[in-house]
Amino acid sequence: MLDLGMLSRCSRAFDVLSHATNLRIIDFLFNGSKSAGSIANALSGDVGAIEENLSTLESAGLIVQSGTGRKRLFSLHPAIFKKDAQARRIDFGSCAIEFKTGEEESFTGRLKRLIKSPLPADTELLNKCAGVSHIFANMNRIAIINLLIKGIEIDEGMIRTLPIDEADIERNISILEKAGIIQVEKREGTTTYHLEPNVYKREKFLDLIEFGFCSVGFRFRHLDDSKMELGVV
Numbered sequence: 001m002l003d004l005g006m007l008s009r010c011s012r013a014f015d016v017l018s019h020a021t022n023l024r025i026i027d028f029l030f031n032g033s034k035s036a037g038s039i040a041n042a043l044s045g046d047v048g049a050i051e052e053n054l055s056t057l058e059s060a061g062l063i064v065q066s067g068t069g070r071k072r073l074f075s076l077h078p079a080i081f082k083k084d085a086q087a088r089r090i091d092f093g094s095c096a097i098e099f100k101t102g103e104e105e106s107f108t109g110r111l112k113r114l115i116k117s118p119l120p121a122d123t124e125l126l127n128k129c130a131g132v133s134h135i136f137a138n139m140n141r142i143a144i145i146n147l148l149i150k151g152i153e154i155d156e157g158m159i160r161t162l163p164i165d166e167a168d169i170e171r172n173i174s175i176l177e178k179a180g181i182i183q184v185e186k187r188e189g190t191t192t193y194h195l196e197p198n199v200y201k202r203e204k205f206l207d208l209i210e211f212g213f214c215s216v217g218f219r220f221r222h223l224d225d226s227k228m229e230l231g232v233v
Contacts, residue, residue, distance in 0.1 A: 014137040023130050062077055181195065182194065
């Protein structure tokens with residue numbers, strides 16, 4: 001049975017992250033709390049426009065603010081952000097996204113980065129990651145992936161059990177296939193669907209769809225909402 005609330009939370013989160021400026025702000029805030037002016041200077045943007053982005057991110061539960069007036073500082077929500085030397089993860093409980101820094105380092109260099117601030121992500125990679133987020137900013141596409149994750153491979157009859165209009169199923173299947181996320185095979189008059197094995201990685205507690213520059217994860221197989229769902233977004 002589909003958890004529509006969970007699908008909605010995930011799709012809304014990915015919708016916010018599908019805007020490259022929002023993702024750039026998040027990347028910048030991994031280095032610590034900043035004022036709206038500092039963020040605008042770093043991103044070469046207008047303060048008014050950046051404040052609108054900050055408002056969107058705050059409404060989505062991705063960032064928090066402290067202080068008042070000119071002393072206002074914005075920070076990443078501490079419950080959902082994790083970082084290491086080469087990647088940053090935004091984890092909502094039921095779904096997650098991780099984007100890379102875009103640079104390779106030696107083992108010693110990575111250790112130093114773990115102690116200090118992480119490397120900033122490459123702008124081009126962030127733009128690509130925003131594009132990936134756009135793919136998942138849709139409840140129906142997430143529902144299709146949810147079914148595939150739980151069933152590994154499904155046939156046409158199974159996919160039509162989803163509470164989605166038939167035309168919308170076909171449209172979203174086409175989008176996911178063109179993005180290289182799923183494979184559609186026709187054999188002996190039967191159509192089957194499964195996740196592309198080159199991008200799908202099944203871990204113990206997280207199912208990952210790996211694009212290289214970023215990855216998207218889901219916990220549909222084993223999520224216990226009462227224990228794991230953060231409910232932030």
